[in-house]
Amino acid sequence: MTDIARAAGCSQATVSFVLNNTQGIRLSPQTRERVIEAARVLGYSPPEMPALRAAVPSSMLDGTIGFVVDQLATSPEAVVAIEGARQASWDAGNVLLVAQTMNDAVMEPRAIQSLTARGISALIYMTIFTREITAPEFLHDLDIPVILLNCYTADRAFPAVIPSEIAGGQRVTHHLVEHGHRRIATITGEPWMQAAQERLAGYRRALATADIPFDPDLVVEGDWSASAGYAATRKLLSLNERPSAIFCQNDRTAIGCYEALKEAGLRIPHDISVVGYDDEEISRHLFPALTTAILPHLAMGQWAIEQLEGAPRAGRGRHPITKLECALVERDSVAATPERR
Known part of the structure; x- marks a missing residue:
């Protein structure tokens, strides 16, 4: 959407409204056409998911997934990971419920209990800083799959994904x-x-x-x-x-x-x-x-959702830590030394 917004000369929000056919937003036909044409030139196509989801009976939806993170406001990584999980969830017809816990010893278990009371079928547990954690006991007690995002445990009790x-x-x-x-x-x-x-x-x-x-x-x-x-x-x-x-x-x-x-x-x-x-x-x-x-937090969020298919219940077995590539994006701030020019 960033690329399309730059090419179309509009904001990323406008691109989102056009590509998702958001109702209630008054955009001129010229703006809509400009965004769609920019997307077409760049090789993108508007997603078909909104219409697809509308056609799927509610009885066929796979369920609701919980996503808890200790901090949302300190940096964009948590929001990016949530967006990756949201995209993958919606592709499967799932709803994503998000809660911020601030790693509070009292409120964190209450937040997760509130999510489980709403019938979540799985839980993604994220920390904003990559680190080894001691999983709270209530995570082991859950009767649903749990995926760790940007953190891991020494005993490898849960599938986990971190950046490489x-x-x-x-x-x-x-x-x-x-x-x-x-x-x-x-x-x-x-x-x-x-x-x-x-x-x-x-x-x-x-x-x-x-x-x-x-x-x-x-x-x-x-x-x-x-x-x-x-x-x-x-x-x-x-x-x-x-x-x-x-x-x-x-x-x-x-x-x-x-x-x-x-x-x-x-x-x-x-x-x-x-x-x-x-x-x-x-x-x-x-x-x-x-x-x-x-x-790669977007990819990590998507990965976490993809692992839920057939994932074991919380804390059962020993699982590897998956590391996703931090790919290089070459732009204009690097040049060869004089000897190489």
Whole structure:
């Protein structure tokens, strides 16, 4: 929808209203035709699901799926995962009910109890930060399938899906190496977080594979914010030998990095290449557009729904942890070193 909105010269919301044939929205025939034509040119076709669902008798619907997440407002990842689950649920004629729990020891079990009282046939349990959890006892007691999203347990009692962060960090760094960069800096997230640890591990693995010595001066700790990216970039530029490329471990950090580089009179990517991570909407609109890695929460939400077919009841058996690829999105913020040009 983002691509279609850009091509049609309208908002993503307008594209959604047109493609889903939303009733009660007054859009001109010209706007509708422009959106449909942009979709056709880009190779997309309007979904047939609304009409299909209307034709399916309610007795044939498979049921209602519960989705609980500890936090919704801190970042877009939870909403993206919910959208992936929603798409896959609706494809099968299921309804998705969502609850935010804030990981509260009292309210979380009450929220899940409220969902089960409404007859959910399965539960997706998500955490906003990727991590190992100790599953609450009430999850083991549920008589429905439970899927963990962005988290996992040591005993592997539930099917789980997380991003493949080490491979993602390695792929992003390797992309810079492929362009001839050897002095590659990275601005990390908060070190206690698994995502930051694994992206850094992937960065180090890519350097080792390319026989590039690890330089701790090129690693600056951040906190995922634009202000931290700005401060960290200024620190990197103060080194006797500045880096030729900077791996920002999320896109918000890259925003601050861009500002610091431009303030210093440096051109991206001619003077310094920059890569991000997460593929947030802002990455498409930075100038130059930011090369980044996709955080696969949409695919993770879809995967979670797909696993429910034939899934065992909660806490039964031992299950693998599935890791989904953080694919690289190449845009305009990386260039070859002078030696490679």
